[in-house]
Amino acid sequence: MVYYTFAALGGDALAEMTMGYRHLSGVSVAPSCEAALSYYFRVATLVASDSALIPPAPVSKPRIFNVEQPQSSQSFDEDLHQYYILLADQGELQPQLALGQIYMNGLNDIPQDFGKALYRFKQAVQSGHAGSLSNIGKIYLQGDNSIKACNETAFKYFEKSVQK
Numbered sequence: 001m002v003y004y005t006f007a008a009l010g011g012d013a014l015a016e017m018t019m020g021y022r023h024l025s026g027v028s029v030a031p032s033c034e035a036a037l038s039y040y041f042r043v044a045t046l047v048a049s050d051s052a053l054i055p056p057a058p059v060s061k062p063r064i065f066n067v068e069q070p071q072s073s074q075s076f077d078e079d080l081h082q083y084y085i086l087l088a089d090q091g092e093l094q095p096q097l098a099l100g101q102i103y104m105n106g107l108n109d110i111p112q113d114f115g116k117a118l119y120r121f122k123q124a125v126q127s128g129h130a131g132s133l134s135n136i137g138k139i140y141l142q143g144d145n146s147i148k149a150c151n152e153t154a155f156k157y158f159e160k161s162v163q164k
Helices: 002-009 013-025 033-052 078-089 093-105 114-126 132-142 151-163
Strands: none
Touching: 002 013, 013 033, 078 093, 093 114, 093 132, 114 132, 132 151
16 A cells, blocks of 8 residues: 555556545545545546547448449449458348348349348348348349249238338
8 A cells, every 4th residue: 555655646657546446445545535536637637648649540440332322333342242241240230231232133243142132131130120121021022043932921021021
C-alpha cells in the first residue's frame, strides 16, 4: 500500500488507477469516492493528453453493392466472390443476402444456381433475417434443375415470411 501511494504521488498511472480502485472499493482504506475521483481524474487527464497526439485509425468496412440493380460497369470478380463466401460462412448477414441474390438471379460470370441461393438464404434466416423466407418461397415457386418446383412448399415459406 505504501509503495502504491508513493508511486501514485510520483505520477505513475498504474499506481494511480490502483489507488483509485482501492479508495472506491474500500480495500485497505476507508471508502471514499472523492479520493478515488482524484486518482482517476489524474489518469484520465494523462490518457486524454496522450490520445490527442495520436490520429484516429481509419475504419474500412467491406462494401456490398446492391445486387438487385447491377450496373454494367460493375464487375464481380472471383476474388470478391470468394471474399463474400468467406464472410457469409462466418455468419455475416449482408454477404449471405448478396450471395443469395447473386445465385438466384445470376450475375456476369456467375450462373443462376437455385441450390446455392437456397443455401445462402437459409443461412440468412438462421442469422435472423425473416425476409429471406420469401426468397426461399420464390425459389420453390420457380424451381430449376437442382430444386424441384413445388407450390405447396413455396406457399409454406411465403406464409412463414408473412408471420414473421
